[in-house]
Amino acid sequence: MAINQHFFRKTIIAGSGLFLCVFLVVHLSANLILVLPAAIARGLYxxxxxxxxxxxxIQIIAYLLYASILLHVIYALLITLKNRKAKPQKYALNHYKQNSTWTSQNMGFLGTMILLFIVVHLANFWARIKLGLGAPVGLDAAGYQDVYEITNSLFHNIYFVCFYTLMAIPLGFHLHHGFKSAFKTLGFYHKKGLRIIANVALWYALIIGIGFGIIPFIVYFK
Ligand code: HEM
Structure with a gap:
């Protein structure tokens, strides 16, 4: 029973995590528009x-996205608490350099930083655009909500530039381990396949981490 429950929780974390990985690829591609010259970028964005x-x-996908974030966070928290209760002697016994990587040992910490980032990020954009909270969003020449301007002014504030860039580091580490481990959780044990997935995970984490980390700086200096 306990094993089934553990397996169920891990499966939810892996499935929702992979869905979030796909979202990040789409989200990064859209945000790369921001590095284009302003005259083109504003209209496109x-x-x-x-x-x-x-x-x-997309509205249905957005609800799936919110559900995935909630499920990922809640089940990760449940597993972390359960593991802590089950292994109070963890630090005395765990030779983590031999058994696992620093990242795999600190997924909870890295995930908490990402959650903190998401809360600030949603307050910056989503709450203004979708919920209409805070300063009203202006319209561009074509009559569209000027989301580009919100991004542009946020990334002309050096504190937000540093915050977004620094937070891309825990994101990259979390994705590197999470991507690999999700496949194992979902039952993928083919040896050569796992080696390929490890390579894909490294490139995926580098592209997403560096991509999101560099956009604020490019906008700042544009
Ligand atoms: C350069 C960095 C980023 C920029 C400029 C950016 C920009 C935006 C914008 C403009 C929106 C609102 C979209 C709209 O409703 O029209 C948004 C939503 C969102 N962003 Fe980001 N984003 C960035 C990085 C990230 C990262 C790293 C994550 C996750 C770790 C993330 C997660 C989300 C989520 C979950 C939403 C809500 C999606 C929705 O309701 O459809 N973003 N972002």
């Missing part, structure tokens, strides 16, 4: 963002 918000399909 605002129309893309409006099309997404008005599509019923």
């Amino acid at each position: 605002n129309s893309y963002s409006t099309v997404l918000r008005e599509s019923l399909f």
Whole structure:
């Protein structure tokens, strides 16, 4: 029973985690528009963002995304608490350099930093654009909500630039381990396949981490 429950929780974490990995690829691709010259970037970013918000399909995907974030966080918390209770002697026995990596030992800490980032990030954008909280969002020349301007002014504040860039580091580490481990949890044990997944995980984490980390700086100096 306990093993089944543990397996169920790990499966939820792995499945929701992989869904979030796909979201990050789409989200990064969209945000790369920000590095284009302002004259092109504003129109593209605002129309893309409006099309997404008005599509019923994307609205359903957005609810799946919120559910995945909640499930990922709640089940990760449950597993961490359970493991702590089950292994109070963890630090005395665990020779973690031999058994596992620093990242795998600190997924909870890295995940908490990402959660902190997401809360600030949603307050910066999502709460203003979708919930209409805070300063009203202006319209661009085409009459679209000027989401580009929110991003542009946020990334002309050096504190936010540093915050977004620094937070891309725990994100990259968390993704590197999480991506590999999700496949194992879902029952993928093929030896050569796992080696390929380890390589993909490294490249995936580097691209997402560096991508999200560098955009704020490019916008700042643009
Ligand atoms: C350069 C960095 C980033 C920029 C400029 C950015 C920009 C945005 C914008 C403009 C929105 C609102 C979209 C809209 O409703 O029109 C948004 C939503 C969101 N972002 Fe980001 N983002 C960045 C990084 C991240 C990262 C690293 C994560 C996750 C770790 C993330 C997670 C989310 C989530 C979950 C939403 C809500 C999605 C929705 O409701 O459809 N973002 N982001």
